[in-house]
Amino acid sequence: MTKLAIPYDSKMFHQDFIFGVATSSYQIEGDRASRLDSIWDIFCQQENTISDQTNGDVACDHINRWQEDVNLICDLGVDAYRFSISWPRVMQENGQVNETGLAFYELLIDTLKMQGKKVFVTLYHWDLPQYLENKGGWLNRQTAYDFADYCALIGQRLGNKVDAYTTLNEPFCAGYLGYELGIHAPGLTGKKNGRQASHHLMLAHGLAVQVLRQHCPEADIGIVINIHPGYPLSQSADDIAATQMGGEYLFYWYLDPLLKQSYPSVIEHLNASEQPDILPGDMAIIAQPLDFIGMNYYTRNVYTMNAQGWFEIVPPSHGNLTEMGWEIVPEAMTEMLVTLHNEYDLPPLYITENGAAMPDKLENKRVMDQNRIAYFQSHLLAVHNAMEQGVNIKGYFAWSLLDNFEWAEGFSKRFGLVYVDYATQERFWKDSAIAYRDMLTSRTLSTNE
Ligand code: GCO
Numbered sequence: 086m087t088k089l090a091i092p093y094d095s096k097m098f099h100q101d102f103i104f105g106v107a108t109s110s111y112q113i114e115g116d117r118a119s120r121l122d123s124i125w126d127i128f129c130q131q132e133n134t135i136s137d138q139t140n141g142d143v144a145c146d147h148i149n150r151w152q153e154d155v156n157l158i159c160d161l162g163v164d165a166y167r168f169s170i171s172w173p174r175v176m177q178e179n180g181q182v183n184e185t186g187l188a189f190y191e192l193l194i195d196t197l198k199m200q201g202k203k204v205f206v207t208l209y210h211w212d213l214p215q216y217l218e219n220k221g222g223w224l225n226r227q228t229a230y231d232f233a234d235y236c237a238l239i240g241q242r243l244g245n246k247v248d249a250y251t252t253l254n255e256p257f258c259a260g261y262l263g264y265e266l267g268i269h270a271p272g273l274t275g276k277k278n279g280r281q282a283s284h285h286l287m288l289a290h291g292l293a294v295q296v297l298r299q300h301c302p303e304a305d306i307g308i309v310i311n312i313h314p315g316y317p318l319s320q321s322a323d324d325i326a327a328t329q330m331g332g333e334y335l336f337y338w339y340l341d342p343l344l345k346q347s348y349p350s351v352i353e354h355l356n357a358s359e360q361p362d363i364l365p366g367d368m369a370i371i372a373q374p375l376d377f378i379g380m381n382y383y384t385r386n387v388y389t390m391n392a393q394g395w396f397e398i399v400p401p402s403h404g405n406l407t408e409m410g411w412e413i414v415p416e417a418m419t420e421m422l423v424t425l426h427n428e429y430d431l432p433p434l435y436i437t438e439n440g441a442a443m444p445d446k447l448e449n450k451r452v453m454d455q456n457r458i459a460y461f462q463s464h465l466l467a468v469h470n471a472m473e474q475g476v477n478i479k480g481y482f483a484w485s486l487l488d489n490f491e492w493a494e495g496f497s498k499r500f501g502l503v504y505v506d507y508a509t510q511e512r513f514w515k516d517s518a519i520a521y522r523d524m525l526t527s528r529t530l531s532t533n534e
Contacts, residue, residue, distance in 0.1 A: 090520050090523060091458060091461050091462050091465065091521060091523070091524040092462070093524045093525075093527045093528045093531065095528070097465075097466075098469065098472075098528075102478075102479065102481070103164045103165050103203060103479060103480030104163050104164050104165070104480065104482075104525055104528075105163045105165035105167055105203070105480060105481070105482040105483070106158060106161065106163050106166060106482060106483050106485065106502065107167035107168070107437060107482040107483070107485055107486070108147075108166075108167070108168050108485050108487065108489065109168065109169040109207065109211075109489075110170060110171035110174070110210060110212055111123060111125050111141045111144070111210065111211065111490065112144060112145075112485075112490045112491070113144050113145040113147040113154075113486075113487060113490070114141070114144055114145075114147045114148050114171060114174075115141065115143040115147060115148055115149075116146070116148035117142045117143075119148070119174070119185065119186070120173045120174035120183070120186060121174075121178065121214050121215065122173060122214070122216075123171070123173045123212035123213060123214060123270075124211075124212065124213045124215055124218045124270035125141060125211065125212055125270045126140065126142075126215065127218070127271070128269070128270030128271060128272055129141070134270075134272060134493065135493055136493060136494050136495050136497055137494075137495035137496060137497045138495070139495035140495075141490045143507075144489060144490045145489055145490075145505050146510045148189065151189075151193055154486065154487065154512075155193070155197060155200070157486065157487075157503055157512065158197070158200075158202065158486065159200050159202075160522065161502070161518060161521060161522045161525065162522050162525035162526060162529070163202070163521075163525065164202065164203055165203035165204070165205055165248070165480065165482070166197055166202050166203075166204060166205065167207065167437060167482050168193075168205075168207065169206070169208070169209070169210035169212075169254065170190055170206060170208055170239060171186070171212050172208075172212060172235055173212060173213075173214040174186035174189070175187045175190065175235075176214065176235050178214070178216045180231075180234060182238055182242070187239075187242060190206075190243070191242070191243070194206075194243065194246055195246075198246060204247050204249075205248060205249045205251065205435075205437070206243070206247045206249070206251070207251045207253075207254045207309065208235075208239065208250060208251065208252050208253070208293065209232065209252065209253045209254065209259070209289075210254040211258065211259050211263070211269070211270070213228075213270075213271075218271050222264075222271055223259065223263075223264060223283075223285045223286055223289075224264065224273075224278060224281055224282055225285070226285055226288070228285060228289065229286075229288040229292055230289075232292070232293055233289065233292035233293050233295070236250075236252065236293040237297075237299075237300060240296060240299075240300035240301045243301075244300060244301050244304070245301050245302070245303040245304050247304050248304060248305065249304060249305040249306070249307065249376070250297050250305070250306050250307070251307050251308055251309045251379055252289070252290040252293040252294060252297075252306075252307075252308050253286060253289070253290050254309045254381075254437075255310065256283060256286040256287060256290070256308075256310070257283075257310075257311055257335060257338075257339055259282070259283075259286055260279055260280075260282045260283030260286050260339075261279050261283065261335060264278040264279045264281075265278055265279020265280070265282075266279070268493050269492060269493060276355065276359040277358060277359045277360075277361075280355070280359060280360060280361040281361045281362065283338060283339070284362070284363060284367070287342050287343075287371045288367055288370060290371065290373075291370035291371040291372070292370060294306050294373040294375070295370075295373060298373075305376035305377055307375050307378055307379055307432070307435075308343065308375065308378060308379065309378075309379035309381060309438075310336070310339050310340055310378060310379070310380060310381070311380070311383075311438075312332075312340070312380065312382065312421055312425075313335070313382075313383070313384055313385050313386040314332075314385045314417045314418075314420060314421035314424070315328040315329075315332040315385070315386050315387075316385055316387050316388070317387070317389070318387050318388060318399050319389070321390075323389075323390035324389050326390060327388040327389055327391075327396040328396070330351050330388075330395070330396045331386060332386075333349035333351035334349075334396065335386075337349045338351075340378075340429070342368060342372060343371060343375065344372070344429045344430065345429075346369065346371070346372040347368060375432045376432060377434065377479065378431065378432055378433075378435075379434070379435045379436075379437030379438075380425075381437055381484075382418045382421065382436065382438070383409075383411055383438075383439065383441070384407075384409075384411035384412050384413070384414065384417075385412060386398050387399045387401065407441040407442050407443060408442035408443055408498055408499070409441075409442050409494070409498060411441075413441070413460060413463070415464050415466065416467065418439075418464060418467040418468070418471070419467045419468075419471045419474075422434070422468075422478070423471055423474045423475075423476060425476075426471075426474070426475060426477075431476075433477045433478070433479050434477060434478045435478065435479050435480045435482065436468055436478060436482060437482050438482060438484040438485075439461075439464050439481065439482070439483065440457075440460070440461075440483050440484035440500050441456070441457055441460040441500065442491065442500050443456045443460075443499065445457075445488075445499045447504055447506065450513055452504050452513065452516060453516050454515045454517045455516065457502075457516075457517040458516060458517045458520045461483065461520070465481065468481055483502060484500055485500045485502070486501065486502060486503060487501040487502075487503050487505050487512065488503070488504055488505040489501065489505070501515065502514075502515055502521055
């Protein structure tokens with residue numbers, strides 16, 4: 086049986102390596118009545134979108150329980166908290182700030198700073214205001230400029246109080262899952278839609294970096310990208326080619342514009358009618374210098390070539406899987422980080438998300454989630470191994486502080502360190518939370534020696 090601990094070895098992580106926890110607005114906040122609708126509110130109302138027919142109207146009721154949640158953060162002993170600002174909570178349709186909404190985040194940030202925590206703010210974790218979707222959402226180029234305007238106002242107000250801003254969280258999910266596969270809000274489909282939405286998201290990122298630099302010159306500015314490293318199903322030339330294609334289409338589509346100022350070569354496999362419209366100068370706007378990139382890692386993808394000569398993801402049928410059906414492969418995390426380091430001129434990295442949904446059972450106020458502890462153990466080791474091979478990684482955020490609304494999976498999947506009883510909103514420390522805290526305590530002890 087796995088030990089109930091995440092061993093901390095001071096040689097593994099340098100002294101100013103940051104440990105944190107992460108959440109996002111729609112997944113935890115609730116209190117829908119106090120903000121405008123987002124595309125997720127409307128998506129959840131449609132049939133067959135969310136596996137348990139739930140929504141984020143209440144979620145973890147964080148807007149009312151934020152102080153209790155800050156206490157959890159403090160009791161865990163983490164250095165940093167990563168959360169997102171809900172655009173429809175802080176902005177009005179006329180382009181003015183919603184003062185009540187912004188006051189919530191100002192108080193949250195001030196409280197965290199008073200407790201000595203570093204604050205990582207995500208400006209877009211997928212909850213686009215519905216009034217913008219009504220005008221075409223991310224298919225409308227204007228949305229990129231609206232995003233920059235919103236970021237400018239937030240940047241002016243929160244300024245350098247925030248240690249690090251990230252513009253977008255996983256544009257892959259917002260663009261591809263939301264506008265191409267239709268399994269996330271707003272539920273649109275088609276390659277052209279997916280590619281166009283993705284391009285406008287990247288443009289929005291570039292424009293936002295420019296305004297944030299003006300208003301928050303001392304804060305670090307970055308973006309969060311996710312990658313599922315790809316492996317071929319067989320060693321056939323076709324499967325190897327499919328792996329390359331899949332990686333480029335799903336993930337490097339978002340990384341290459343940032344670091345190489347271009348889309349990967351898979352763009353040539355698209356018909357002219359499927360290619361995004363790109364205006365002169367867009368790629369230069371997107372490729373703004375970054376202080377860091379946040380990497381989210383959960384699992385790998387296995388690819389094969391289908392009869393149409395396009396890539397297909399082969400779902401894992403056996404092996405070590407999480408509740409999401411995601412294969413647990415920490416070595417793939419190391420390999421991905423080292424490959425990125427070798428192939429790109431990278432800014433420093435943070436692991437902005439890593440974690441696992443497990444079949445948690447609350448028994449006598451306790452959740453014995455050894456499986457999650459093992460996941461954290463092996464992935465922290467994977468991060469360390471990448472650092473040993475020269476990758477500059479400055480911190481690690483566990484996903485997530487709390488069980489929360491897992492998008493199309495509703496509340497059926499639990500990723501939290503802390504268990505949430507949704508009927509009462511009571512929070513319970515899982516064994517993994519205790520293990521994470523104990524690791525952080527032993528770190529403090531070892532640095533004081
Ligand atoms: C993501 C998001 C999170 C998810 C988490 C688990 O990476 O998809 O940032 O909002 O909840 O990743 O799927």
